[in-house]
Amino acid sequence: MSVGDDAGIVAHGIGLTRAGRRVLDDAAVTVAPGRVTALVAPSGSGKSTLLRCLNRLLEPDEGTILLDGVDVRTVDPRTLRRRVALVAQAPVMLPGAVHDNLVHGLADPDPAVVARALADADLDPSFATRPAGELSGGERARVALARALTRDPRILLLDEPTAALDATTADHVADALRRIADRGIGVLVATHDDRLVARVADRTVGLGG
Amino acid sequence: MVGALIALIFRHPPLAFAFVAVMAVVAGATSGGRIRRIPGARRAALVAIALPALGVTGVLLLVGAFEVTPRAAIPTAGILIGGAMAAATLTGRRLVEALDERADEVEARLALGDDVPTALAPLVRVAVTTGVVPVIDQTRSVGLVTLPGTFVGLLLGGASPATAARIQLTVLLALLLVELLAGLLIALAIRRAVTAPGERVVVPPADGRSATDPGRG
Structure with missing residues (x-):
């Protein structure tokens, strides 16, 4: 893993118009490996949209996004989305047990990776057998975090990860993000949560980067 | 008026091809109109309906299941086109x-690294099942809950119950196949229409949103 000046994600000049509305205009953000970057901007300003542009769930009309110096448009989208993993604001659990969610789409899941992902998300190993449809909001948030980590990402994108959590659970998530960043993963958190920003962010940016 | 038209076709058999073609086009327009948000919906529905319905009609005529006459071909094609239209509409x-x-589930699957066909597979499966449930139920309950139209018509026309049952069974099995194929074809056409470059799903908006638009932040 090379960690040079161009390591992580560098996005600039991102513009997107949808249904005649300018959703993003000249947005920029940088996510460095091993650092937690908080993306703080008003509601409706395009934070979620920008996160989805970074792993090409949405295709910007303008701008450039580089991952470790490589234009993301040249990377296979499935590979890109595993390297730049997204945890949505209201994570959807897929049918089956938590373990089924954790290994979803993985050709040859490594039990050690699954165990580490559970630990990183502050979940007991016994969670793996729980039916995913029966989890509380806080548990779903942490399972979604663990599920993203089983992709072995370089960058982790989180959309309002503490929005529906109580303060204690939110602190657990913040601590988990710190541990994840300390392992060299770049973390970008779109959030309104000042407490989360204060607890975990190395850097706070707006949509202008 | 339709009766007079069919009487005319019986006197001039080549007109049967045009009549069946019109049936298929109207069925395609009707079914496609139900999913008009999808680009090319009417064309896709026409293909999804006409291909299996006319293909199976042709096979039934070729193998001698029915006479190769307008009197046999038009009702057979009509039943199969009607069934295909219902299945395509329900599935679509x-x-x-x-x-x-x-949409959130599809986005979650794509975000985890699924390609579009994999991400949409659960939705396609449910939709196709929904589309063929009526004909499956009809096939399972035939003779117990309902006496289907073909059977009743043949009896009223003077056929023996055994002959009527044999023809009805043929029609039901053909319907089952045609409706399954119509459902699969329309589902695949819709999947193709909403697949955007870069393994993305883009659904033309009905109310200003699209499938990959989180509508937040």
């Missing part, structure tokens, strides 16, 4: 509704 509407209702 269910899939388009699911693309809206389950």
Whole structure:
């Protein structure tokens, strides 16, 4: 893993118009490996949209996004989305047990990776057998975090990860993000949560980067 | 008026081809109109209906299941086109509704690294099942709950119950196949229409949203 000046994600000049509305205009953000970057901007300003542009769930009309110096448009989208993993604001659990969610789409899941992902998300190993449809909001948030980590990402994108959590659970998530960043993963958190920003962010940016 | 038209076709058999073609085009327009948000919906529905319905009609005529006459071909094609239209409409509407209702799930699957066919597979499966449930139920309950139209018509026309039952069974099995194929074809056409470059799903908006638009932040 090379960690040079161009390591992580560098996005600039991102513009997107949808249904005649300018959703993003000249947005920029940088996510460095091993650092937690908080993306703080008003509601409706395009934070979620920008996160989805970074792993090409949405295709910007303008701008450039580089991952470790490589234009993301040249990377296979499935590979890109595993390297730049997204945890949505209201994570959807897929049918089956938590373990089924954790290994979803993985050709040859490594039990050690699954165990580490559970630990990183502050979940007991016994969670793996729980039916995913029966989890509380806080548990779903942490399972979604663990599920993203089983992709072995370089960058982790989180959309309002503490929005529906109580303060204690939110602190657990913040601590988990710190541990994840300390392992060299770049973390970008779109959030309104000042407490989360204060607890975990190395850097706070707006949509202008 | 339709009776007079069919009487004319019986006197001039080549007109049967045009009549069946019109039936298929109207069925395609009707079914495609139900999912008009999808680009090329009417054309896709026409293919999904005409291909299996006319293909199976042709096979039934070729193998001698029915006489190669307008009197046999038009009702057979009509039943199969009607069944295919119902299946295509049910499947198409269910899939388009699911693309809206389950947009977050589709996004989650794509975000985890699924390609579009894999991400949409659960939605396609449910939609196709929905589309063929009526004909499956009809086939399972035939003779117990209902006496189907073909059977009744043949009896009223003077056929023996055994002959009527044999023909009805042939029609039901053909319907089952045609409706399954119509459902699969329309589902695949919709999947193709909403697949955008870069393994993305883009559903033309019905109300200003699209499947990959989180509508937040």
